[in-house]
Amino acid sequence: MACAPSIADHIIPAVSSAEDEEIVDLVVKGTIPSYALEEQVGDCKRAVRIRREALQRITRRSLQGLPLAGFGYGSILKQCCEMPVGYVQIPVGIAGPLLLDGFEYIVPTATTEGCIVASTNRGFKGIYASGGATSTILRDGMTRAPVVRFPSASRACHLKFFLDNPSNFQTLADEFNKSSNFARLQGVQCSIAGKNLYMRFSCTTGVPWG
Known part of the structure; x- marks a missing residue:
């Protein structure tokens, strides 16, 4: 059983080497993107330490109250929470x-x-x-619903016709699926309100049922 972080874990450690200090400076200057640190240094916790130090220098705000140690940052890499700088404790x-x-x-x-x-x-x-419950999955998916405003309602209709055409689905799916390691497009529903085209993209999330 893992121990809870101690008070010492809440203290922001200084960057551990001259190399880290150089990387912090490059992040502050914008030469190295903050999101690329894990790949750049090859160590998730080290990347978080460098990122939060760069953030403190950029914002001139202390993150001392935000815990750093005691969390497995490798477990969330390319999974959830991009560009982490620490974590919070929730009972x-x-x-x-x-x-x-x-x-x-x-x-x-x-x-x-x-x-x-x-x-x-x-x-x-x-x-x-009462004897327990029985579950039934009617539909499984995640949706995203962007809206596009066109110069005219006619232009909005042209895109709607394109998205509604089954022969264009594979082209849409190929582009949509490039945006995620897990999401796979299932379908698109469109509706028009004046010059606005409302689109609802439905996709699977890479977590199979059954």
Whole structure:
């Protein structure tokens, strides 16, 4: 079981070498993009240390209250939270058991909202007492909904016709899928309001069900 970070972990360490100091200076000057540090130095924690030091110099604000040590930054690389400079601690409560599809689950809940775990737990007790719940997945996907404003409603219609044409889907999917290591385009829905074209892109997220 991992230990909680100590007070010492909350102290911002200085950059550890002349090489790190040089990289910090290059980030401050904009020569090295902050997002490229993990690839540049080959060490996720070192990259975070350099990034937060550069950020402090750029903003002239201290990050001393934000913990650095005690977190596995490699586990989030290209997964979530780009350009990390630390992490926050959130209390985790447990609710359950939840009887779902014939299996019992203990549900950890990270929250700072009072009563949320207790109320969830009461709901789980009700579900359990009634014989459990059965789940059904109607549709699985993530959506993004940009809007484009054109000079005229006619121009907006031209794009809508293009997006609605099934023969163009593969072209759209190829471009859309380049934007993510995980997302894969499933479909696009469009609607027009005056000169505005509202688009809703639906995609899978790389997490299979079943």
